[in-house]
Amino acid sequence: MPILSVRGLQKSFGNFNVVRDVSFEVERGQKVAIIGPSGSGKTTVLRCINFLERPNGGVIEIDGERFGVRMTGGSERFESDASLAKKRADIGFVFQRFNLFSHLTALDNVALAPRLVRKMPREQALEIGRRMLARVGLSGKENNYPDALSGGQQQRVAIARVLAMQPKLILFDEPTSALDPELVGEVLAVMRDLANEGMTMLVVTHEIRFAAEVADRIIFMDGGQIVADGPPRQVLYDQPTDRMKQFLRSLSSDNAPTAGAPS
Amino acid sequence: MGSMSGFWTIFWAKLSEFLPNLLVGFEVTLIVAAGSFVIAMSLGLLLAIARQSQNRWASVPAGIYIEFIRGTPALTQLFIIYFGLAQLGFSLPGLVAAIAGLGLNGAAYVAEIFRAGLQAVPDGQRQAAISLGLTPYQTFRHIRIPQAVKLMMPAFCNYAIQLLKDTSLASVVAAPEVMFRARALVMETYLSMQIYVLVGLMYLSISIPLSILAGRLQRRTVKMAGAAA
Numbered sequence: 260m261p262i263l264s265v266r267g268l269q270k271s272f273g274n275f276n277v278v279r280d281v282s283f284e285v286e287r288g289q290k291v292a293i294i295g296p297s298g299s300g301k302t303t304v305l306r307c308i309n310f311l312e313r314p315n316g317g318v319i320e321i322d323g324e325r326f327g328v329r330m331t332g333g334s335e336r337f338e339s340d341a342s343l344a345k346k347r348a349d350i351g352f353v354f355q356r357f358n359l360f361s362h363l364t365a366l367d368n369v370a371l372a373p374r375l376v377r378k379m380p381r382e383q384a385l386e387i388g389r390r391m392l393a394r395v396g397l398s399g400k401e402n403n404y405p406d407a408l409s410g411g412q413q414q415r416v417a418i419a420r421v422l423a424m425q426p427k428l429i430l431f432d433e434p435t436s437a438l439d440p441e442l443v444g445e446v447l448a449v450m451r452d453l454a455n456e457g458m459t460m461l462v463v464t465h466e467i468r469f470a471a472e473v474a475d476r477i478i479f480m481d482g483g484q485i486v487a488d489g490p491p492r493q494v495l496y497d498q499p500t501d502r503m504k505q506f507l508r509s510l511s512s513d514n515a516p517t518a519g520a521p522s
Numbered sequence: 523m524g525s526m527s528g529f530w531t532i533f534w535a536k537l538s539e540f541l542p543n544l545l546v547g548f549e550v551t552l553i554v555a556a557g558s559f560v561i562a563m564s565l566g567l568l569l570a571i572a573r574q575s576q577n578r579w580a581s582v583p584a585g586i587y588i589e590f591i592r593g594t595p596a597l598t599q600l601f602i603i604y605f606g607l608a609q610l611g612f613s614l615p616g617l618v619a620a621i622a623g624l625g626l627n628g629a630a631y632v633a634e635i636f637r638a639g640l641q642a643v644p645d646g647q648r649q650a651a652i653s654l655g656l657t658p659y660q661t662f663r664h665i666r667i668p669q670a671v672k673l674m675m676p677a678f679c680n681y682a683i684q685l686l687k688d689t690s691l692a693s694v695v696a697a698p699e700v701m702f703r704a705r706a707l708v709m710e711t712y713l714s715m716q717i718y719v720l721v722g723l724m725y726l727s728i729s730i731p732l733s734i735l736a737g738r739l740q741r742r743t744v745k746m747a748g749a750a751a
């Protein structure tokens with residue numbers, strides 16, 4: 260059974276259809292990259308998966324469990340906030356702009372959700388927090404506030420914060436595109452480690468080389484639809500559409516995939 | 523000149539008599555200020571939550587309340603509570619009317635301070651909290667409120683200063699606060715200048731420290747905002 264199943268997802272803002280009939284699955288341990296031009300609906304798909312945005316149609320299933328809708332007496336109802344919250348706790352979300360809690364230290368950023376959501380005793384939550392910060396290479400930064408960390412460090416804290424919840428699946432929304440170029444590598448390295456450890460990941464990214472190397476599959480989105488979904492080699496090189504070629508050309512050259520990258 | 527120095531002679535002679543009297547009044551002033559502050563803060567928070575609610579049955583009445591309070595003089599509101607309610611058969615003691623009136627009045631201003639403070643907390647942090655599985659209440663309580671309160675501290679200090687001064691309105695509904703007692707003393711002694719200056723100094727003894735505190739908090743907030751940018 261796939262860990263994530265998206266079927267017929269639709270989302271519109273006003274009468275603008277941002278996501279139209281998107282369907283795909285992610286198996287346990289799979290790494291899937293979503294690429295596509297700006298405005299194609301990638302972020303919106305990600306936000307619909309954990310109901311940060313309410314879809315207008317379609318089905319989201321996590322581990323076979325329907326998300327966001329409850330069946331009561333044969334009719335569909337919106338799930339309650341509390342019940343939604345419980346399911347979101349199992350899905351990590353890493354934002355483009357980190358979104359660390361600016362009034363909390365790095366350690367408290369990581370330990371907060373285990374304490375409040377998993378009801379862990381304070382000491383145990385802090386212990387997990389320290390372990391997760393170490394895992395993203397930030398031992399020694401426990402007591403720094405976000406504004407005393409570089410962008411790359413902030414994003415790594417954000418990843419540690421997600422890991423502390425032991426998620427079944429992590430959604431990344433362009434995790435490196437708000438970073439100075441010299442800080443991109445440290446975040447990608449952490450993500451590579453996670454991939455090697457078997458984490459299930461769905462990554463929206465413009466880092467085509469990273470996607471080609473790490474992802475099992477690449478999904479190419481355009482105009483709110485999936486236009487290609489397959490192994491990186493196939494999507495990027497074997498049968499690229501004109502739109503795909505145009506998109507790849509639009510990316511800066513230093514980021515373009517190297518010919519014959521491993522899939 | 524001669525009569526002026528005569529007044530001061532009398533003033534100094536009577537100071538030991540005035541001062542305890544006025545200090546008792548100032549205590550009442552502080553009680554009115556503290557009581558209405560508590561009401562304004564709690565009701566103000568509820569109003570702010572109601573105002574930003576998706577539910578129109580909460581947000582519209584809260585909006586009307588805030589507009590009504592901010593669009594009418596506090597004195598008018600106080601008269602409605604004291605004289606208006608008395609006419610309908612609910613006479614409140616002056617002190618109670620003053621605390622209720624200033625509290626209900628302040629709530630509208632406090633609500634606006636809360637609203638501005640909550641809006642200043644980046645929405646991305648709310649989304650991050652929600653995505654980690656925090657409930658909307660936990661997000662409000664652990665993420666939004668603590669940061670908003672820090673941002674709001676200078677505004678609350680300024681509100682407290684304004685409130686302290688506004689307690690003088692209570693004298694017109696016969697709450698025995700310091701201005702009420704001062705007026706009675708002046709009627710007895712005709713020492714208006716001396717007595718009112720003395721009362722002014724009492725207000726300043728509270729408002730100056732509050733104002734210094736507001737300034738410090740303001741600088742800290744600016745620094746915080748600068749660092750976040």
Ligand SMILES: Nc1ncnc2c1ncn2[C@@H]1O[C@H](COP(=O)(O)OP(=O)(O)OP(=O)(O)O)[C@@H](O)[C@H]1O
Pocket residue numbers: 272277295296297298299300301302303304
């Ligand atoms: N809350 C919203 N209200 C209105 N329109 C929105 C909203 N969120 C997104 N949109 C619009 O939906 C479209 C798709 O947005 P989305 O952020 O999903 O694209 P994207 O593929 O992530 O783009 P990018 O690569 O620039 O991040 C855009 O045109 C955007 O302006």
Ligand SMILES: [Mg+2]
Pocket residue numbers: 301302303432433
């Ligand atoms: Mg996006």
